[in-house]
Amino acid sequence: MASLPVMTVLILSGLLSLTGLRPSRASTPPENSIGHLTRELLASARDPTFSDWLKRTRRSIHERPELAFQELNTSQLIRRELAILGLEHSWPVARTGVVASLGTGLKPFFAFRAEMDALPLQELVDWEHKSKHDGKMHACGHDAHVAMLLGAAKLLQERKHELKGTVKFVFQPAEEGQAGAYHVLQEGVLEGVSAMFTLHVDAKLPTGAIASRPGPLLAASARFMARIQGKGDGDAILAASFVIQGLQLLVSREADPLEGRVVSVTFVKAVGDSVDLGGTLRSMTTEGLFYLSERIKEIIELQPVVHGCTAEIDFMYKDRIPYPTTVNDEQMYMLGKMVGESMLGEANVHLSSMCMAADDFGFYSQKMATADFSIGIRNETLGSFHPLHSPHFFLDEQVLPLGAALQAAIAIVHLNDQVSVLQS
Numbered sequence: 001m002a003s004l005p006v007m008t009v010l011i012l013s014g015l016l017s018l019t020g021l022r023p024s025r026a027s028t029p030p031e032n033s034i035g036h037l038t039r040e041l042l043a044s045a046r047d048p049t050f051s052d053w054l055k056r057t058r059r060s061i062h063e064r065p066e067l068a069f070q071e072l073n074t075s076q077l078i079r080r081e082l083a084i085l086g087l088e089h090s091w092p093v094a095r096t097g098v099v100a101s102l103g104t105g106l107k108p109f110f111a112f113r114a115e116m117d118a119l120p121l122q123e124l125v126d127w128e129h130k131s132k133h134d135g136k137m138h139a140c141g142h143d144a145h146v147a148m149l150l151g152a153a154k155l156l157q158e159r160k161h162e163l164k165g166t167v168k169f170v171f172q173p174a175e176e177g178q179a180g181a182y183h184v185l186q187e188g189v190l191e192g193v194s195a196m197f198t199l200h201v202d203a204k205l206p207t208g209a210i211a212s213r214p215g216p217l218l219a220a221s222a223r224f225m226a227r228i229q230g231k232g233d234g235d236a237i238l239a240a241s242f243v244i245q246g247l248q249l250l251v252s253r254e255a256d257p258l259e260g261r262v263v264s265v266t267f268v269k270a271v272g273d274s275v276d277l278g279g280t281l282r283s284m285t286t287e288g289l290f291y292l293s294e295r296i297k298e299i300i301e302l303q304p305v306v307h308g309c310t311a312e313i314d315f316m317y318k319d320r321i322p323y324p325t326t327v328n329d330e331q332m333y334m335l336g337k338m339v340g341e342s343m344l345g346e347a348n349v350h351l352s353s354m355c356m357a358a359d360d361f362g363f364y365s366q367k368m369a370t371a372d373f374s375i376g377i378r379n380e381t382l383g384s385f386h387p388l389h390s391p392h393f394f395l396d397e398q399v400l401p402l403g404a405a406l407q408a409a410i411a412i413v414h415l416n417d418q419v420s421v422l423q424s
Helices: 006-019 031-046 048-063 072-085 142-157 180-186 235-254 286-307 330-344 361-365 399-423
Strands: 088-093 097-103 109-115 166-172 193-206 210-212 215-218 220-229 261-271 274-283 310-314 326-328 349-351 369-378
Touching (some): 031 142, 048 072, 048 142, 072 088, 072 142, 072 166, 097 142, 097 180, 109 142, 142 166, 142 399, 166 180, 193 210, 193 330, 210 330, 220 235, 220 286, 235 261, 235 274, 235 286, 261 286, 274 286, 326 330, 326 369, 330 349, 330 369, 330 399, 361 369, 369 399
Parallel strands (some): 109 166, 193 369, 210 349
Antiparallel strands (some): 088 097, 097 166, 220 310, 261 274
């Protein structure tokens, strides 16, 4: 009789626990085999030769940060490392992206995502591998994400004959506001992929810990700009003040208090007889974002008419595609949780809260089962505690082997589980 897939057993075990019953020894997941796998992978990733390579890779990317859709040198480094590993890859994908494949070339298809782009910030951390490009910095950890995913690819290459399916490694451009994930999907390189996983560094979590949650995790987001045109005598300024007041009332007066929504006016500028203003809108549901968009448009276009003014609004859909909510699939979340607990210990796997930050990973979660996990880098001794997008951001590189090994283990366990489902 074939054994039950790991994820099926986890769900059944959870249901049994609600009734006070205990699953039989035969129905428990093969913890010993998973534990052996995670220990071996972590030991391999922590090997000095391997971990030093991870550091060199990450530091090389960190020194030469590139903004959205400009990641040519970064993608060249990635392609060079993939060639050394002997992995087939496609380039360019979405202008500068790289997608590599490893395994049987057959279903099931499983994918990872690592972003490549940096931020338009001046790095203020004085260290040996500081950014060499003025006004550009890897302040969101994307350099580490690339290094960890290359590390996972290297670990899996060493076990390629064990892979029961195909793993795709997506090195994605333009996460920072330019919807690179949307453009990757448009090119069709992920057709047939049923599930996807990603890691993101988090300075709030200690190094050695991970966190996530099932269901909605990150907000849907969009931006807007508007111009209110007056006829003189400050009427546009008066109209703008009423518009801003109306926008601020949208959440307090119209939103479900149990559903997170945000409308923020982030700049106001008077230009002659007109006023320019703009901001951001966010919601924990994609439907909520569309509702806010409609109401913002109504307020900005209609309120100035009361004051004898006119107004135009631009949601910048062409250049700033709105991001959908990032929603974690429950089984994918359970997979990450289970492997994380085996590798890092139960005490180091946390349930995170929903967050109003946004990530274009939400585009993938609309198309396939996904899981987005945070991985900790907080180490106050090393100065790794500043938030993401800070010019003082610094990363504890001890996270690199952890992220590489975790992703490699998740790929192996997921593919084994999916094959068991197909064979049952």
